[in-house]
Amino acid sequence: GQNIDQPTEMTATEGAIVQINCTYQTSGFNGLFWYQQHAGEAPTFLSYNVLDGLEEKGRFSSFLSRSKGYSYLLLKELQMKDSASYLCAVEDSNYQLIWGAGTKLIIKP
Amino acid sequence: TAGITQAPTSQILAAGRSMTLRCTQDMRHNAMYWYRQDLGLGLRLIHYSNTAGTTGKGEVPDGYSVSRANTDDFPLTLASAVPSQTSVYFCASSLAGTDTQYFGPGTRLTVL
Numbered sequence: 001g002q003n004i005d006q007p008t009e010m011t012a013t014e015g016a017i018v019q020i021n022c023t024y025q026t027s028g029f030n031g032l033f034w035y036q037q038h039a040g041e042a043p044t045f046l047s048y049n050v051l052d053g054l055e056e057k058g059r060f061s062s063f064l065s066r067s068k069g070y071s072y073l074l075l076k077e078l079q080m081k082d083s084a085s086y087l088c089a090v091e092d093s094n095y096q097l098i099w100g101a102g103t104k105l106i107i108k109p
Numbered sequence: 110t111a112g113i114t115q116a117p118t119s120q121i122l123a124a125g126r127s128m129t130l131r132c133t134q135d136m137r138h139n140a141m142y143w144y145r146q147d148l149g150l151g152l153r154l155i156h157y158s159n160t161a162g163t164t165g166k167g168e169v170p171d172g173y174s175v176s177r178a179n180t181d182d183f184p185l186t187l188a189s190a191v192p193s194q195t196s197v198y199f200c201a202s203s204l205a206g207t208d209t210q211y212f213g214p215g216t217r218l219t220v221l
Contacts (some may be wrong), residue, residue, distance in 0.1 A: 019206050044212070095206050095207045101149055
C-alpha cells in the first residue's frame, strides 16, 4: 500500500529552527510537495521537490532523498505565525497526490 | 482575482438528504479535485477532473458524484448523505494534472 509518515505534533521556540520529517512508500514517484495549513483554513503551497537535494525559499527549505524515501521541511527563525500544520504529499505514478496526516507545529514564545 | 470559491461555508444536513457542494475557479485551470479532510487522516481524494467533460474516481468515491460541464465549475453531489460523510471538503485546482494544486476555503459539512 501507499504510506506517508510524519510526526503528529512538534513544539519549537520562537526564533529557533525546526525540522519536520516525512517518509514515504508509494507506487511510483513524480514529486513531493509541502503545504502549510493554518487551523480552519485551506492548505497553501510551500515547496516542491522532484530531484534529490535542498530547495531553499526564504526562511523555509525542503530536502529530498528519493533513494531513502525521505524528505524534510526546515523552518528557520521561527515566528508565531508559523504555528500551523505542515502537510507532506507525494505525487504517485498516476500523478495523484498521496497525503500525510500532517504535523501540527506549536510555536512557544 | 477570487481564485477558488466554495459554497456553502458550512452546512448541517439530515441523513438521507441530498446536497451539492459548489466549487468555482477563475484561473482557467484545466484540472480540478475534491478532497475530504478528517481529523488524524491525510487529505483523501474523492473525485477529480483533468479537463472539462471528463471525471475520474479517487480514493474514496462511494456516495459522491461530480460533473464538469465547463472549465470553471466542479460541483460535488451527495445523493443520500450518511453521518460518515461528516467532514471538511476542499476543492482544488491546478493548471494541469501534474502541477501544483491550489485550494478553496473549504466546506464544513455535518450529517446528523
